[in-house]
Amino acid sequence: METLLQQLINGLTIGSVYALVALGYTMVYGILGLINFAHGDLVMVGALSALQTMMFLMGVAPGMSPIAMLTLALLVAMPVCMMLGFTMERLAYRRLRNAPRLAPLITAIGMSFLLQTIAMILWGRSYHTFPQLISTTPLQPIAGVFITPVQIAILITSALIMVALILLVTRTRVGRAMRATAENHKVASLMGVDTNAVIAMTFVVGAALAAVAGVMFASNYGIAHYGMGFMPGLKAFTAAVLGGIGNLGGAMLGGITLGLVESFGAGYIEDLSFGFLNSSYQDIFAFIILGLVLIFRPTGLLGERVSDRA
Amino acid sequence: MITLLEARGIGKRFGGLTALDDVSLTINKGEVYGLIGPNGAGKTTLFNVLTGAYMPDGGEFVFNGSQLPTGKPHKVVGRGIARTFQNIRLFRELTALENVMAGHHIRTRAGIWGILTQSRFTREEERLTTERAYELLDYVGIAHLAEAVSKNLSYGDQRRLEIARALATEPHLLALDEPAAGMNATETAQLRRLIDQIRHDGVTVLLIEHDVKLVMGLCDRVAVLDFGRKIAEDVPSVVQRDPKVIEAYLGGGHKHVA
Numbered sequence: 390m391e392t393l394l395q396q397l398i399n400g401l402t403i404g405s406v407y408a409l410v411a412l413g414y415t416m417v418y419g420i421l422g423l424i425n426f427a428h429g430d431l432v433m434v435g436a437l438s439a440l441q442t443m444m445f446l447m448g449v450a451p452g453m454s455p456i457a458m459l460t461l462a463l464l465v466a467m468p469v470c471m472m473l474g475f476t477m478e479r480l481a482y483r484r485l486r487n488a489p490r491l492a493p494l495i496t497a498i499g500m501s502f503l504l505q506t507i508a509m510i511l512w513g514r515s516y517h518t519f520p521q522l523i524s525t526t527p528l529q530p531i532a533g534v535f536i537t538p539v540q541i542a543i544l545i546t547s548a549l550i551m552v553a554l555i556l557l558v559t560r561t562r563v564g565r566a567m568r569a570t571a572e573n574h575k576v577a578s579l580m581g582v583d584t585n586a587v588i589a590m591t592f593v594v595g596a597a598l599a600a601v602a603g604v605m606f607a608s609n610y611g612i613a614h615y616g617m618g619f620m621p622g623l624k625a626f627t628a629a630v631l632g633g634i635g636n637l638g639g640a641m642l643g644g645i646t647l648g649l650v651e652s653f654g655a656g657y658i659e660d661l662s663f664g665f666l667n668s669s670y671q672d673i674f675a676f677i678i679l680g681l682v683l684i685f686r687p688t689g690l691l692g693e694r695v696s697d698r699a
Numbered sequence: 700m701i702t703l704l705e706a707r708g709i710g711k712r713f714g715g716l717t718a719l720d721d722v723s724l725t726i727n728k729g730e731v732y733g734l735i736g737p738n739g740a741g742k743t744t745l746f747n748v749l750t751g752a753y754m755p756d757g758g759e760f761v762f763n764g765s766q767l768p769t770g771k772p773h774k775v776v777g778r779g780i781a782r783t784f785q786n787i788r789l790f791r792e793l794t795a796l797e798n799v800m801a802g803h804h805i806r807t808r809a810g811i812w813g814i815l816t817q818s819r820f821t822r823e824e825e826r827l828t829t830e831r832a833y834e835l836l837d838y839v840g841i842a843h844l845a846e847a848v849s850k851n852l853s854y855g856d857q858r859r860l861e862i863a864r865a866l867a868t869e870p871h872l873l874a875l876d877e878p879a880a881g882m883n884a885t886e887t888a889q890l891r892r893l894i895d896q897i898r899h900d901g902v903t904v905l906l907i908e909h910d911v912k913l914v915m916g917l918c919d920r921v922a923v924l925d926f927g928r929k930i931a932e933d934v935p936s937v938v939q940r941d942p943k944v945i946e947a948y949l950g951g952g953h954k955h956v957a
Contacts, residue, residue: 581805
């Protein structure tokens with residue numbers, strides 16, 4: 390029972406991070422039909438640029454409060470990622486908007502390599518210790534379940550962000566333009582929507598979420614390096630597909646579900662495999678799910694919103 | 700009479716097909732201007748070039764005294780030209796109200812910062828947009844369907860919603876592409892009253908229509924396209940008797956259109 394609750398907390402935490410990243414995938418897919426494989430690497434750029442900011446702040450203002458430091462780090466990491474997202478769209482994807490689908494997909498993979506390589510040049514190949522400004526020491530256990538302050542922070546922050554995003558998309562001028570553009574670029578522009586601006590905005594919002602997710606991820610595990618975006622990126626993509634790519638609610642549901650499956654899987658994999666596998670094999674669950682979804686329900690849990698493009 | 704839109708020598712080719720050949724026409728402020736012609740005459744192509752959906756191969760549009768941008772649909776909308784579509788193209792997953800509000804996009808300014816901070820300006824603008832959208836739904840007679848997802852509306856209501864969405868862009872010129880297509884007699888009569896009302900409220904109307912009776916009864920002036928060329932432009936009673944027009948429609952030998 391305690392293991393169960395413990396895995397539930399762990400799963401929800403990591404699942405929220407996956408969900409934030411998955412939202413970026415799904416928003417871009419919804420509006421362009423493009424899987425932006427470089428999105429996962431924005432998570433890495435977010436984490437490393439936050440790390441860089443923290444190191445700098447620790448040098449110039451050693452007495453600064455951890456919360457202020459974390460906030461400032463986010464205020465640097467988010468714009469950095471937003472600019473990267475904007476630049477990627479402007480320089481690479483926009484030119485390929487009317488190209489066959491394979492071209493932007495391969496370009497996205499190229500973007501991913503490019504970002505990783507640049508990060509490797511800037512920050513080196515080693516693993517960096519990420520300052521855990523919010524404590525990862527568990528609080529007093531409640532009913533035998535340990536929860537850390539950083540987990541609480543992740544859960545609250547991601548819940549707030551997701552609510553804000555839903556309100557943005559469903560209740561505001563920008564969100565309406567996004568939904569109109571996602572349905573039909575041509576008609577949206579004929580009705581006065583500057584679709585290029587809307588698409589750029591979608592990349593920028595997705596990138597901001599990735600930056601936050603990167604800081605969460607690194608804060609939770611205490612480590613950052615140039616390749617750290619790859620795995621969460623793939624898993625968030627899996628989460629987006631699981632929920633139904635192109636669907637915001639689906640990305641959230643898919644992220645949380647994937648986090649839970651992974652967490653429970655890690656907790657019980659030894660028993661399930663009669664001691665043959667241990668919890669370091671937890672990654673297999675994400676990809677088993679991806680396989681199963683693609684075989685049995687390719688439109689995902691909530692179904693891809695298939696729109697007619699003119 | 701004040702000229703609102705002037706097309707000067709518009710040409711458009713698709714491969715070897717000349718869809719529009721040196722088409723020039725003048726639309727005056729406040730009139731209902733009809734554009735008729737047999738299928739494939741180039742009417743919708745002219746709409747698409749006018750509204751920036753296609754780039755013309757030649758010629759220019761002068762609107763309200765200055766040249767229209769080509770190939771930039773949202774800027775054309777910004778200048779005050781709105782359209783509907785021959786085959787309805789609503790934002791199908793959005794509600795009727797949201798469709799109209801989306802049409803108001805170009806007249807509003809709220810950006811991401813205003814939205815995130817919920818600035819007073821943003822809230823006020825959103826409130827006015829909502830209010831205006833309800834008014835327009837009421838104007839076309841479907842206010843009771845505001846919350847319905849637009850793909851679930853009846854055919855006639857979808858057509859009316861398209862007009863409301865176009866009016867939300869606050870156009871000087873409203874271009875309607877076969878608005879009566881597929882409508883029954885009652886719906887067509889309602890549509891006619893609506894177009895009359897729109898003109899009465901100061902919006903110039905450009906109308907592509909197959910229903911010759913509707914065109915002749917409603918339009919102040921009519922242009923006829925045939926194989927991408929303008930073959931006539933005058934008041935309906937004159938156009939109706941033009942031998943070239945009769946020839947284009949009926950292949951010659953007949954005296955009257957309709």
